[in-house]
Amino acid sequence: MTKDPELSALYQKIEQNGRLSPAEGLVLLERASWLELGQLAAERRKARIGDDWASYTMFRIINYTNICSIDCAFCSFKQKPGDQRAYVLSAEEVVQKAQEAHEKGADQIFLQGGVNLELGLDYYLGLLSALKSRFGCHIRGFSPVELRDMAKAVGLPLPRLVGELKAAGLDSVPGAGAEILVERVRDLLSPNKCSPEEWAGILSECHAQGLKGSANIVFGSVETPKEVIEHLDLVRRTQDQTQGFNSFIPWTFQPQTKDFPVQKVLHHQYLKVLALCRLYLDNIDQLEVSVMVLGPEIGKLALHMGANDISSPVLEENVLRSFGVSSEEQARKLIEAAGLRPRRRDFSYRFLE
Numbered sequence: 001m002t003k004d005p006e007l008s009a010l011y012q013k014i015e016q017n018g019r020l021s022p023a024e025g026l027v028l029l030e031r032a033s034w035l036e037l038g039q040l041a042a043e044r045r046k047a048r049i050g051d052d053w054a055s056y057t058m059f060r061i062i063n064y065t066n067i068c069s070i071d072c073a074f075c076s077f078k079q080k081p082g083d084q085r086a087y088v089l090s091a092e093e094v095v096q097k098a099q100e101a102h103e104k105g106a107d108q109i110f111l112q113g114g115v116n117l118e119l120g121l122d123y124y125l126g127l128l129s130a131l132k133s134r135f136g137c138h139i140r141g142f143s144p145v146e147l148r149d150m151a152k153a154v155g156l157p158l159p160r161l162v163g164e165l166k167a168a169g170l171d172s173v174p175g176a177g178a179e180i181l182v183e184r185v186r187d188l189l190s191p192n193k194c195s196p197e198e199w200a201g202i203l204s205e206c207h208a209q210g211l212k213g214s215a216n217i218v219f220g221s222v223e224t225p226k227e228v229i230e231h232l233d234l235v236r237r238t239q240d241q242t243q244g245f246n247s248f249i250p251w252t253f254q255p256q257t258k259d260f261p262v263q264k265v266l267h268h269q270y271l272k273v274l275a276l277c278r279l280y281l282d283n284i285d286q287l288e289v290s291v292m293v294l295g296p297e298i299g300k301l302a303l304h305m306g307a308n309d310i311s312s313p314v315l316e317e318n319v320l321r322s323f324g325v326s327s328e329e330q331a332r333k334l335i336e337a338a339g340l341r342p343r344r345r346d347f348s349y350r351f352l353e
Contacts, residue, residue: 006031020279055310056331064113067081109131109135180218313330
């Protein structure tokens with residue numbers, strides 16, 4: 001371990017389960033060895049939830065529309081109304097995609113789309129009720145910015161909208177669209193998305209109504225180390241208040257457009273941030289590595305540096321280029337190749353085997 005006395009004191013604090021301050025988190029991110037952080041994160045994981053297994057789940061992402069008014073700098077998925085490639089899936093088309101996923105063993109559907117202001121409330125309620133009545137599966141859907149602009153478009157207060165969606169079949173809400181939850185970065189990358197406070201507030205309302213979900217960080221653009229810590233701290237403070245995040249997923253920006261400045265995040269840099277997430281987010285037990293974005297080799301390493309879950313095989317994903325596994329068999333083999341016991345889970349991290 002390090003000979004740096006300040007780092008040694010922080011390592012001891014971590015070993016004693018002390019909560020890291022933002023200033024201490026920044027010291028670790030800027031000065032600690034990625035291997036030492038990884039070892040500490042692995043020990044924390046073992047103490048919290050065990051370390052002889054890794055979990056996975058089975059869901060399908062259904063991108064129900066690519067029409068979007070938000071215009072994020074990094075996105076190549078968005079289309080404008082009337083564009084040649086613009087689309088909106090009907091409820092019947094969504095059900096067909098869900099049927100294909102069901103036949104592959106999926107027990108969850110993740111509805112993800114652009115912010116399409118032309119869609120009415122009946123469209124969303126119809127999707128949910130059609131899926132729930134046909135499959136009875138867990139439905140996750142609608143990021144904070146989708147909910148914010150949906151509420152404006154249909155003329156409902158957010159709490160009532162969330163209640164209507166829940167009554168129609170929505171079971172959980174992802175913390176998508178977070179990227180980096182700092183105003184300076186959002187002003188550069190996605191000025192039309194939720195502010196950090198809006199993001200936290202919308203998810204707090206969802207959590208209050210029983211719609212739990214995940215949170216994430218997407219790094220590797222214009223953010224500073226200090227802004228990474230600010231992001232993690234907002235997530236941790238929100239979790240202190242709501243206990244509504246059941247998992248956290250760190251991943252990196254992917255090159256999608258020529259105009260978006262993507263930093264090359266080296267593998268050890270990603271693993272260092274992942275390990276810090278395990279140590280800083282002391283109130284979230286489940287830490288996922290995004291094999292979909294980072295690939296299986298980094299996924300196997302991450303499972304020994306704080307992560308305990310590889311999420312789902314990629315049954316459909318149109319927003320990001322995918323390097324992930326594409327079947328349950330591949331997911332299990334990846335975990336076994338990391339020397340761990342694969343355990344399938346549901347959305348709530350209840351093991352199914």
